[in-house]
Amino acid sequence: MRFVKWFFTALLFAALATGCSSSAKDRKKQIPTGQELAQKFIIVDGHIDVPYRLENNWEDISQKTGTGDFDYPRARKGGLDAPFMSIYIPARYQETGGAKAVADSLITMVQRIASDHPDKFALANAPEDIRNHFDQGLISLPMGMENGAPLGSDLSNVRYFYDRGIRYITLAHSKDNKISDSSYDMSRDTHGGLSDFGKEVVQEMNRIGMMVDVSHITDEAFNDVMEVTRAPVVATHSSCRHFTPGFERNMSDPLIRRLAENDGVIMINFGSTFLDSTSRMSADLVRDEIEAEIEKRGLKPGSEEARSFRTVYFEENFHYSNVEKVADHIDHVVDLVGIDHVGLGSDYDGVGNTLPAGLKDVSTYPHLLSELLDRGYTGEEIQKICSGNLFRVWNAVEQVARDIQAEE
Numbered sequence: 001m002r003f004v005k006w007f008f009t010a011l012l013f014a015a016l017a018t019g020c021s022s023s024a025k026d027r028k029k030q031i032p033t034g035q036e037l038a039q040k041f042i043i044v045d046g047h048i049d050v051p052y053r054l055e056n057n058w059e060d061i062s063q064k065t066g067t068g069d070f071d072y073p074r075a076r077k078g079g080l081d082a083p084f085m086s087i088y089i090p091a092r093y094q095e096t097g098g099a100k101a102v103a104d105s106l107i108t109m110v111q112r113i114a115s116d117h118p119d120k121f122a123l124a125n126a127p128e129d130i131r132n133h134f135d136q137g138l139i140s141l142p143m144g145m146e147n148g149a150p151l152g153s154d155l156s157n158v159r160y161f162y163d164r165g166i167r168y169i170t171l172a173h174s175k176d177n178k179i180s181d182s183s184y185d186m187s188r189d190t191h192g193g194l195s196d197f198g199k200e201v202v203q204e205m206n207r208i209g210m211m212v213d214v215s216h217i218t219d220e221a222f223n224d225v226m227e228v229t230r231a232p233v234v235a236t237h238s239s240c241r242h243f244t245p246g247f248e249r250n251m252s253d254p255l256i257r258r259l260a261e262n263d264g265v266i267m268i269n270f271g272s273t274f275l276d277s278t279s280r281m282s283a284d285l286v287r288d289e290i291e292a293e294i295e296k297r298g299l300k301p302g303s304e305e306a307r308s309f310r311t312v313y314f315e316e317n318f319h320y321s322n323v324e325k326v327a328d329h330i331d332h333v334v335d336l337v338g339i340d341h342v343g344l345g346s347d348y349d350g351v352g353n354t355l356p357a358g359l360k361d362v363s364t365y366p367h368l369l370s371e372l373l374d375r376g377y378t379g380e381e382i383q384k385i386c387s388g389n390l391f392r393v394w395n396a397v398e399q400v401a402r403d404i405q406a407e408e
Contacts, residue, residue: 034370038079046236046345209401267345323358
């Protein structure tokens with residue numbers, strides 16, 4: 001389907017080239033580039049792990065940083081306007097306690113970044129905020145919480161975190177929690193999907209206007225969400241299982257179809273291991289080789305020498321995916337359910353050193369937009385991918401909340 005579209009687009013350009021009296025130089029100026037579209041359109045990224053990165057290694061992201069995938073100059077270069085700041089809560093806090101305090105600390109950090117640099121960043125709680133900030137030349141910092149563990153067993157915490165600026169919750173992360181089973185924790189299957197409390201959480205999120213994020217949860221939990229929710233849902237940083245058979249962290253075709261029936265959006269993860277099975281197998285193989293080589297060389301596992309060796313060996317031997325594969329995932333969703341159900345959820349600062357060629361940090365979104373242009377996507381379609389589809393879902397979630405509250 002996408003090839004056919006590209007073919008007819010090519011024919012159209014050929015006809016224009018033959019029949020138009022304007023010069024080739026003038027015609028070239030009429031065709032936008034990926035860089036131009038990146039600056040013209042609002043780009044929303046569904047998931048960037050800046051807060052937890054800074055918690056472990058503080059840097060001033062208002063300036064060019066020495067590490068990480070995100071900072072203000074690179075975001076400006078790449079046209080990124082609204083990176084969802086991930087308030088990531090490691091699963092270990094489900095056992096030790098303290099998840100709510102960690103979430104509060106990271107939220108306060110994001111708020112402080114915005115208040116310390118009001119000429120560059122601004123908090124955003126709704127699509128209209130992002131549009132206004134875009135007009136003012138500011139980068140919006142909406143927030144989503146990755147792992148619902150900070151809710152504990154108290155439903156009122158949904159409202160608490162909404163009032164603190166959280167606009168989506170990824171129901172679980174790497175381990176089953178009190179809300180949902182995790183796709184990374186298949187040996188447990190604690191609830192067989194959502195727990196009873198989890199169903200109440202989804203309903204409460206609908207009631208107050210918070211988006212439900214179905215990334216990280218099991219297929220059974222996803223289907224439970226679909227049975228409970230009255231609002232569209234999002235997968236803020238997932239890719240297509242079609243390209244990674246057996247990797248439940250990505251979404252299968254039946255799940256993507258059901259997501260589309262719900263009018264939701266899957267936002268494609270850029271991590272190489274999410275993009276193709278070759279990269280997934282390569283990661284496991286290379287890590288095994290690294291550990292064997294560290295032992296062979298007699299290096300202490302936690303030493304600086306071992307860390308340096310691990311980084312260099314991985315970069316030299318891992319099979320990186322590429323920007324074309326990200327476009328393949330977008331193509332797959334479009335061919336499966338249409339242009340209205342796909343967006344961008346890079347997982348920058350969250351997938352380590354597995355980012356694909358051409359998409360190594362937030363300055364590189366234009367490379368992906370150029371690839372989409374080359375495949376025949378129109379400006380209108382690219383705008384939907386960049387932000388339009390997510391804005392539609394976000395607005396629908398807010399409308400459902402108004403409807404529910406009117407019924408009460």
